[in-house]
Amino acid sequence: xxxxxxxxxxxxxxxxxxxxxxxxxxxxxxxxxxxxxxxxxxxxxxxxxxxxxxxxxxxxxxxxxxxxxxxxxxxxxxxxxxxxxxxxxxxxxxxxxxxxxxxxxxxxxxxxxxxxxxxxxxxxxxxxxxxxxxxxxxxxxxxxxxxxxxxxxxxxxxxxxxxxxxxxxxxxxxxxxxxxxxxxxxxxxxxxxxxxxxxxxxxxxxxxxxxxxxxxxxxxxxxxxxxxxxxxxxxxxxxxxxxxxxxxxxxxxxxxxxxxxxxxxxxxxxxxxxxxxxxxxxxxxxxxxxxxxxxxxxxxxxxxxxxxxxxxxxxxxxxxxxxxxxxxxxxxxxxxxxxxxxxxxxxxxxxxxxxxxxxxxxxxxxxxxxxxxxxxxxxxxxxxxxxxxxxxxxxxxxxxxxxx
Amino acid sequence: xxxxxxxxxxxxxxxxxxxxxxxxxxxxxxxxxxxxxxxxxxxxxxxxxxxxxxxxxxxxxxxxxxxxxxxxxxxxxxxxxxxxxxxxxxxxxxxxxxxxxxxxx
Ligand SMILES: Cc1cc2nc3c(=O)[nH]c(=O)nc-3n(C[C@H](O)[C@H](O)[C@H](O)COP(=O)(O)OP(=O)(O)OC[C@H]3O[C@@H](n4cnc5c(N)ncnc54)[C@H](O)[C@@H]3O)c2cc1C
Ligand code: FES
Numbered sequence: 001x002x003x004x005x006x007x008x009x010x011x012x013x014x015x016x017x018x019x020x021x022x023x024x025x026x027x028x029x030x031x032x033x034x035x036x037x038x039x040x041x042x043x044x045x046x047x048x049x050x051x052x053x054x055x056x057x058x059x060x061x062x063x064x065x066x067x068x069x070x071x072x073x074x075x076x077x078x079x080x081x082x083x084x085x086x087x088x089x090x091x092x093x094x095x096x097x098x099x100x101x102x103x104x105x106x107x108x109x110x111x112x113x114x115x116x117x118x119x120x121x122x123x124x125x126x127x128x129x130x131x132x133x134x135x136x137x138x139x140x141x142x143x144x145x146x147x148x149x150x151x152x153x154x155x156x157x158x159x160x161x162x163x164x165x166x167x168x169x170x171x172x173x174x175x176x177x178x179x180x181x182x183x184x185x186x187x188x189x190x191x192x193x194x195x196x197x198x199x200x201x202x203x204x205x206x207x208x209x210x211x212x213x214x215x216x217x218x219x220x221x222x223x224x225x226x227x228x229x230x231x232x233x234x235x236x237x238x239x240x241x242x243x244x245x246x247x248x249x250x251x252x253x254x255x256x257x258x259x260x261x262x263x264x265x266x267x268x269x270x271x272x273x274x275x276x277x278x279x280x281x282x283x284x285x286x287x288x289x290x291x292x293x294x295x296x297x298x299x300x301x302x303x304x305x306x307x308x309x310x311x312x313x314x315x316x317x318x319x320x321x322x323x324x325x326x327x328x329x330x331x332x333x334x335x336x337x338x339x340x341x342x343x344x345x346x347x348x349x350x351x352x353x354x355x356x357x358x359x360x361x362x363x364x365x366x367x368x369x370x371x372x373x374x375x376x377x378x379x380x381x382x383x384x385x386x387x388x389x390x391x392x393x394x395x396x397x398x399x400x401x402x403x404x
Numbered sequence: 405x406x407x408x409x410x411x412x413x414x415x416x417x418x419x420x421x422x423x424x425x426x427x428x429x430x431x432x433x434x435x436x437x438x439x440x441x442x443x444x445x446x447x448x449x450x451x452x453x454x455x456x457x458x459x460x461x462x463x464x465x466x467x468x469x470x471x472x473x474x475x476x477x478x479x480x481x482x483x484x485x486x487x488x489x490x491x492x493x494x495x496x497x498x499x500x501x502x503x504x505x506x507x508x509x
Contacts, residue, residue, distance in 0.1 A: 371469030
């Protein structure tokens, strides 16, 4: 342990947040981040928003290049970790080099699921996860007239909104009975679906794509969705291959305890990890959100520096579509009771577990107006509060009063 | 030239809260602290321009609605990632029921 070296695999928001947090928490040894993308680590959320509509140009760096130098963090980009030798405490790289570690963080993120259908070898089916995907999609968008998006989740709908802002004809194909079936309450999802429809998006639900061709996407019911550009937005799978090869526990993500530790000296955080959450009876939770990647990255970095703290952060997520902002907090429990709060232009749903404890909340409103209620909900969740459902539902009673 | 402009009424802001004020093509956030003092900052977050009037006030901190960046609204100081650029602040005084802020026009 002479050098006390830390290696971080994955230069996304989780990995970068961990590196800086580790340094701020007093880790004095070397810290190296290894990332397989060539870019200075950048923010992903703008990829499906401003960078597609054209309101932003250029990737937005997570940190300035100089910040890494100041913090003494070595950034190795354009190289991937190809193996972990746990006996010799070394990470093998695609460059042929190896890095010795005393603490290792797996922050490998997630990769989009591919749409594998008859015809998919012959046409381009885009996915959107990184800068390389965006570089392929941008020119296709510029020349496109009709876009088919397979998948009515958050990314699919953000893409639909961006495409409408660019004047493309857009069809969203969703196999489930409604869009945003995973994680967004129906009351809010239906407002979003209606907004998409009134902006000219065709949403088809309960129908699966059967094959693709230059003409577009043929559906299981025989219809053809004409399209010159096809995007699959059917979810992501955590990147766990490296962990599996190294014999680490993987079950829907790299398995960590509630201090984000996987095994001796090894931690995991961000989209790749599934972690016991102390606020929810150590239920295993895997998140796919920017805020959580950052929060968990920070927590992992501090614990790698020796702090040994269980995670205390409440999961938090947002999405922008047209002028609407969706915010969610917590982990909705199965079989939870829901309480709706309807205010001027704001729809909020709270989820209470069988004991009455608040475990999740989601809110939709124009711009950032839905954020404050979710911040309050997040604090109530962290305090394990069981707020009065009558108060939650009553728009004349301020939510902030529940914090006293 | 500096000028005192009426931003809002004292009763337009709850204690430990924030409201938006627009003037001359610019936008501001006006705060009332738990100890009942008034403060003013630029309206937009220095990270990605979310309006802070949709944020959350706790003690002397405003938390941005978008990515939860935090500032001390009394000084404008950014309190850590993702915000790293401080907010501009403006002098405030209360005249009867009116909250005034000093702007250079
Ligand atoms: C288009 C898009 C829009 C989004 N919008 C929102 C939003 O509005 N709100 C929200 O809350 N969340 C949003 N997200 C989700 C959010 O961006 C992710 O949850 C977050 O980026 C996860 O961070 P991470 O660091 O865990 O993983 P990632 O950001 O995926 O980073 C992992 C990095 O590790 C690299 N890597 C993987 N394996 C290796 C290896 N073996 N060696 C070296 N490098 C490796 C990957 O290439 C990648 O660069 C969006 C995501 C996308 C793709
Ligand atoms: S816009 Fe304020 S923190 Fe990002």
